[in-house]
Amino acid sequence: MEERYQNEMEGHELKKATFAAGCFWGVEAAFRDVEGVVSTAVGYTGGSSTNPTYEEVCTDRTGHAEAVEVVYDPEVVSFEELLDLFWSIHDPTTKNRQGPDVGSQYRSAIFFYDPEQEATARAKMERLQGSGLYRREIVTEIVPAPEFYRAEEYHQRYFEKGSRRGCRIW
């Protein structure tokens, strides 16, 4: 299940991570700012239908989450640092909801690609829960990464296209 890429310029091995933390526009923008993140894509994953459209996912009936696939250089940024960012940009205690956006497509989830990512995410979530930062339970799902369906082109790098509608980052 482990996915490996080769960064031909640097000769580094690149890795992939996929996160869901509410509306994917803002989540993608946050990850694009990180040094060591080589590329990002927004899409749908974790549901039951194949090749879902945005409209279908919006109905909350496909089971897919709005997610961001991140390709990163682990020699520059660690999975742990990506997790820190992930948990800092949303409220992981609101089940199937981020602020005004309600539905399972807005759930908090980490889709892992190897046992190491899984273990790191679980350990970190436990520490975060124990830190007292949140009064309520962290409901982030930690599950194996299933197929990722890239979203429609107009959703990719949405904010870089000058759009500013909706989507609040926490």
Ligand code: MHO
């Ligand atoms: N409430 C947001 C959700 C968009 S996000 C791509 C909006 O429609 O503006 O789900």
